[in-house]
Amino acid sequence: MANPGWSQASSPFHQGELAIQARLGLQEQMDKQGRRVIRDYLPDQFRQFFAQLPYVIIGTVDATGNPWASILVGNPGFISTPSDNTLKVMAQPLCGDPFATNLTEGLDIGLLGIELSTRRRNRVNGIVSAVYPDGFEVQVQQTFGNCPQYIQTRTPKSHDLDPTAIRPPSPVEQFKTIEQAIITAADTFFIATAYQSTSAGSASGVDVSHRGGKLGFVKIEDDRTLTIPDFSGNRHFNTFGNLALNPHAGLLFIDFSEGHLLYLTGTAEVIWEGPEILTYAGAERLLRFHLQIGYRLEGGLPLRWSDPELSPFLNPTGPWQSMTP
Template sequence: MANSGWSYEASPFHAGELAIQARLGVQERLDRQGRRMIRDYLPEQHRQFFAQLSYVLVGTVDSHGQPWASILVGQPGFITSPDERRLHLAAPPLYGDPLHRTLAVGADIGLLGIELHTRRRNRLNGTLSALQPDGFTVTVGQSFGNCPQYIQARRFDWRAFDAAAPKPVRFFEALEEGERAIVAAADTFFIATAHRSAGSASGVDVSHRGGKPGFVRMDDARRFTIPDFAGNFHFNTFGNLELNPRAGLVFIDFDRGDLLYLTGTAKVIWDGPEIAAYEGAERLLRFSVSHGYRVSGSLPLTWSAPEFSPFLDNTGPWKLKG
């Protein structure tokens, strides 16, 4: 297949994304850009990239309409592409991961293929078209690359691991000290969102967010605020939130291998003096936790210390009050 872009008359962006692009005066430019770079199939470069990965982020929605962000792990080659319109992922969900409850044929799904050590990432939104004993297959709806901004470079290695062994799981509705420490120290997390079509969740997306340690400000035990920096103006995440305020987050404790899964609602703060309190932020995202859980020692990977993104040089810490 020729490496063509978006071939449909309708925009590659949905109503929520278009509304934000119009509000910020970038819709016409983004329409041209989106038609060049967004495709309804996997270019050969993307097929090869997914095939070399050892982990991929996954966004799904549960039976209550709540998005969840997950991470799926396997040896390189666990993701294959039978053809340019399908990806097969041959790995079981990690112990306690939301994917144990959310994978279903016909469900919308979002994938983020990311290599932290090279800062490469590719997005795929599609439909779960088949469940097999070794995994599941996704049919491509949209496929596109992302820039390397705000990604902290980390190398990984495998550690001794029994995937079938139970891990400690703590369910909560408010973050306690251990969970708050993970959030407060984070320089990376992933967010899943979904827009609504005909009253149901659809068009699931999962996205990366990065910043200096402490860029996620804990407001209280159930709410925190995150700065949003200049990006590609697609507004995939914020466009979904424009139509549906529900969101799911996953934080990785890179030292312990713990995974912190959260779901709740998110609100975008577009203007006001609060934004100026964080150097480099263009807007803020305020997340309210409905519930979540922490799985201890869940991730079978060990990580190097981060090499912080040079794009963070012009961002700063929260200004202290008083």
């Protein structure tokens, strides 16, 4: 049975996303595509997919307006879908994760289910409709799938989580200058952005997205600034559409072999043209991030993965190792 697409008369995209699509001559094409692939419910395939995951990426905005990207973990089954417009997550935030202080009823939230071993990913945006001692529920506003581009394949070393292990072995470190080690070794990170306005209808809220590239693709410009190439994607421009209207962003870097976590929040801008873009092979534009504050959790993630197999979509890009100090 076919899954109906977007059922509402209004666009599934808000004005920031629409403006970028129009800028690139894609608005009519993306309106048709968006109404076909974006839904206001969870198809059965999505419900089955989220139920098998041992982790999920979360995007939220704190009380001061700063977005944060986070990760929640649990044994497969910790995410369930009581109905096709409700997603239930039975997990507590990791100690030190900013999500621990953000979680409240009525909170806008974005979720990215991503399975690194198969390079599958599905997105859910919605509102926290209930909070429990051990989890929360989300009322779904938008769902859609993403293609496997730029996802590095990693094999999990274990799916079984000991709840007592979900504690950082060392205190949370706060910093206001770039922590280089995890960033220079990164081939993957996650970014949370938001546009929260009643005028946007069901397109209002928080997005959290994956970004991948060859080693060194995140360039450290100085102790507070990062530059990242942006490659051809699904053309929704959820992240950049949000940034066009709200320049705040949160980044999450994961050390997949040691479990270290790096949370950053700050502001971001898009570089659409200029000779700088040409220094990043394969890039269509650049994202420049300016750090406000960050946190490091040493060994805070109780999951580990194998070394990566790089996405074949990255073959015509990079390398950029020499560009990062």
